[in-house]
Amino acid sequence: MRALKLETIGASKTFGTFRALDKVSLTVRAGTVHALLGENGAGKSTLVKGLVGYSPLDEGNILVDDREYAVRLPRDAHGLGIGMVYQHFTVAPGLTVAENLVLARGDLPARIHWKAERERLSAFMDGMPFKLDPDRPVAALAAGEKQKLEILKQLYLDRRLIILDEPTSVLTPQEADEVLGLMRDLAHDGQVSVLMITHKFREVTAFADDVTVLRKGALVGSCKVADTSPEALAEWMMGRSDDRTVAGERPPVDPDRGPALEVAGLEVNNDKGVRAVHGASFVVRPGEILGVAGISGNGQRELTEALLGQRKREAGAVRVHGEPYHASRREMLDRGVHSLPEEPLRNASVASMSVAENLALRSFDQAPIRRQGWRVSRRVIREQARGLIERFQVTPPDPDRPIGTLSGGNVQRAVLARELTEEVRVLIVSNPVFGLDFASVAMIHQRLMDARNRGAAVLLLSEDLDELLELADRILVIHDGELVFEAPAGRADRAELGAHMAGGGERAAS
Amino acid sequence: MLKPWLGRAGVLLLPALPTLCALVTTAVLFIAFLLIQGRPAWQAGPLVFEGAFGSLFAWENTLMRAAPLMLTALCVALPARAGLIIIGGEGALVLGGLAAAVTPLWLPALPAWPMLIAMGVASMLAGGLWIGLSGWLRQKRGVNETIGSLLLSYIGLAIFRHLVEGPLRDPNSLNKPSTPPLDSSYQIGVISDSFYVHWGLVAGIVACVLAWVLVRYSVIGFALRVVGGNPRTPRMLGLPVDRLVLLTCVLGGGAAGLAGMFEVSAVQGSANTALISGYGTAGILVAFAARHNPLAIIACAILLGGLEASGGLLQRRLGLPDATTLILQGMLFINLLAWETLTRRTGDWRLWLRGHWIAAPRAGLEEKGETSHG
Structure with a gap:
């Protein structure tokens, strides 16, 4: 042998x-x-x-x-x-x-x-x-x-x-x-x-x-x-049994409530100027998790970045609570649009700034951190950080450490602590648990579910089908920049979703 | 037992470590450079000190040179907060100087103070416009700001020469083309007769302190750190990245323009090619040595001003050509860049120091406090 x-x-x-x-x-x-x-x-x-x-x-x-x-x-x-x-x-x-x-x-x-x-x-x-x-x-x-x-x-x-x-x-x-x-x-x-x-x-x-x-x-x-x-x-x-299911009731989505996030005919180019997202249209209702399934590199990244304001939209419209949305800070604040992008260290935090400062990235220009109209209160930043670090179990629990020195799971926890506030009404999430350990995964999933149950509209893009099947109310499949398939999560079939993800939707359907 | 205050001092001083290392290696290299030429190298150190800080006159000479350096260094340090490397301060300085020199010609006669303020505003607008243009080209057209600002600086110098030697030339300035000389009431004097340094020094220090307050304590400064930290996060947060970048460029360019105004109204008396004397370029060196910290710029500008001030003495006593100070500055810059690689390490050491020397004793104190309460 x-x-x-x-x-x-x-x-x-x-x-x-x-x-x-x-x-x-x-x-x-x-x-x-x-x-x-x-x-x-x-x-x-x-x-x-x-x-x-x-x-x-x-x-x-x-x-x-x-x-x-x-x-x-x-x-x-x-x-x-x-x-x-x-x-x-x-x-x-x-x-x-x-x-x-x-x-x-x-x-x-x-x-x-x-x-x-x-x-x-x-x-x-x-x-x-x-x-x-x-x-x-x-x-x-x-x-x-x-x-x-x-x-x-x-x-x-x-x-x-x-x-x-x-x-x-x-x-x-x-x-x-x-x-x-x-x-x-x-x-x-x-x-x-x-x-x-x-x-x-x-x-x-x-x-x-x-x-x-x-x-x-x-x-x-x-x-x-x-x-x-x-x-x-x-x-x-x-060290204990953990079946990864999200605990608690799951109230049904109310179809009568108007959509919180509407995307119509969105076109986005990739870094090389080639169209990466074609005519994406969908709505997410309050209290709903819309999952987007797809294999890495089929336009999810460009779609997320366009919605977050990190990438230019070539055509199409995005509306939040019925009003046009351009991802400005004012709109994010007034309409409660938050996000958990993938690679949080690169997309959602500043590695050289401390954990406390990173936790303040959404609130540093608002009272109580903003004082006398122009000044940033470091004291309030640290106090706010202490509370969030404790609630979200960020380790090491040191608000003054540069966030770049934390492990991936703890960076994600810190970003989660900042983004998942009570006020969040629209949440754009991309591969939130990629490469994380089970304890972090369970916690993050539970918090996403809690946000949904509080009435937030959640758009969840993920390459992990199990995650989508567990969390989402509806699942869209993106392939080659197009949304090719939609199914309610309860009736979605792994093999069918997989076939559409791989671009074999026609074969599977016939 | 290690002393906590020692650790805290270490934490504070660690960011200066690369600059201090660069100064030491530059000194070593410069001594070697002199020895190779058979010059008495051991005299160089004392001579530099004597020429820079050895007497009141030396101090005046040093501070006179440090004043514009503080302002041109801000032209590098402020955009650096937003992640830009701007090296076109020279162009902003000369255009600012030109704007200041022509303002009294174009405005009706005014009392000294309003006119000086108008000249200052004009110079800052000209400088701010020039560096702002680099920032705008970067944000809107994808032009690299380092190359863009350098080329714009050359264009600025060319425009300056063209105007000073052409349309704006004073017909009475024969062998040294200049704009018409400023009325003596519009010239800025020295701080006092016993301290013969013009008010540009005060302006430079005030500007650095204001810049420090801005970057360290203000909401805008916080936003700038986010913008400078990485290109994607500020957009995800909805920060107005283009506006913030433009703001730093305009403020930095304004500072360099103001340096030009002081050179015109306190030193030259008119705009002429003597303005093109390398203050913009040396400001880059100062900003890098200060690691873009506005307070550290004050110290580094004085240090570099001292090196320049001592150049004459070095040349006379050691019989060296006047390019020697330039070589010294070049060595300093290369060494600063080379030691920059330490920055990553200093971050680790800082963490270590915080963990071992500060946090531990503090935790001990807290425990004691708790037991005494209990």
Whole structure:
């Protein structure tokens, strides 16, 4: 069997005084898919970075096929046949598939004999369960195909254990199933062993053989997937059972109330001046969450930015509470339009300013922070911050720290604390929990639901279908800049939504 | 045990660390530069000090040069608050000077004070317009403001030369083309006979203090930090980004224009090419050394004014060419930019200091307070 057996014993890593990884022992059996589960900061990335030599472990042993090896450098991991597929693509978009594969080899001569390389490559492709045309430019590949190329690259480099870091975060559900299915088949065929970091229980139960759960840097448990259940795994991860459902009543949307947010015929260009959103029209009523589903890069970003005032609208109208809306500060304040954009550090906060100042970004020009008509009261800013930090559990609870030094989840909590005030009546939300741990996800979802139940109109753009199915009242699907499908969330079907997200709406309908 | 006040002082002084490091390495490099030429390098330090701060006359000379530097540095520092790097202060200064010089010609005769105020307003309008144009081009036409302001500065200098040597030239100014000389009642005098520095120094200090209050304490200053912090967040908050950017440009340009007015009415007596003496360019250096902090600009302008003032003494005593002070300034600028990479680290150290030296003892005090209450 080509596949490796990998074992770590007492793997540990310390950053300063922070114990990121504490005596973790796990075994990836040869020819299996092993899932590594854990919240953000549980130590998953620290562990795999140690395994590939990117950031070596402080203590602990690494055993490959029952022999101990030292992995101090990426080169050591390469030598053992251990490779990693990163969350974000590491292929060169300007080159072809063949060029990407050949250039990935570290041992290229000064002059590349393309003829010989091509022959080698086609012999290699013949032995693979899935194929890509070697002459296609990578820029023309879909996300799922790029992910396949990443995996092909690892196999081409003769890797015998492949680590996948959240491999499906950029794929459609169909693509994810296909790629993970291929990995499972390769593993069960004895070609490779797979260690897969994931957040999604569905992927664990559908594709993994074994699962290991980490929490706060320590091993919680490791077992066969068949012997466990998502509820048990959630309890391992959280230290308690958390089924992620939003608590409380969900009053129905009142159809008689006029729309809070109306968008008609909106046209928006992307950074290159190409039309990215075509004729988007929809309404969101008070007390309703309208979900917009779609694969990353289908115009959601441009749509959000146009609604937030970060991007120019080429045509179309936006009305809030029946009046035209141009995203000025006055209109935001008077009509209660707030937002939770994606990447809050970049879109909704100023990294160099303190947490307290960031919490005041909506209110610094209003009383009580504004004094004598012109002055900003630092005292009021800090007092306001103390209250919000406590209510939204921002850690560390230090109002004077630059917000850029906080973790992603805490930045999002701080932005949430600022945006989800009592006065909010229209809320534009984009991927609010991307990359966050379960505790933050549950809290953010609950707060969004509370805002809805208080009568806010919420537009929720998300790449996570589960999130939309859980929170939204209605779901729109955006594909290639057009809103192609609409369904009430209660009657929405994953497969049908997925087909529309992938642009196969006609096929699914026929 | 580490003293909390030491930590607090450290937190306050850390932002100055890159500038202090740059001064030290510049001194080392300059000494090496002199040694290579076989000059008595150990005399250079005392000479610079003597020429800059060694006597009342030296102080007067230094402060006289520092005054316009404070104003032209604001032309860089204020737009920098909104994230712009404006380097066209020289153009704003000369156009401001020209506007001030021609105002008395075009207005009816007025008493001194109203006329001086009119001249000041005219100079600030001219300078503000010029830098405002750079800001407008950036916001509305996507022209890089650094290159835009530099090119506009050249255009401003050309317009200045054209007008001073052409339509606005005083026929009596023969070998040095100038506008007609200001009436002596419109000339600004010195602060006192025993302190021979013109009122531009007071104007510069007042402008820096006002700018400091604006950026640090006002609602507009807060909004400017958001605009300067990143390009996307202020739009998400609905802040009027274009207006705020234009405001900083107009205020900065106005400050540089005012420097031109003082050069005309307190030093030259008319607008002529002696105005083009590099104050706008040196202001960039001052603003970077001060890390765009208006209060620090006062100190840095005095320091740089001192370096310029001591140039003559260096040249005479060490037999150096007069480009030497320019080389010294150039070295200082390169070193400032090189040490700028420390800024990221100083942020971390600041956090560390706050955590270890200030927060911990304070937390201890609070605990004590609680137990005494209980």
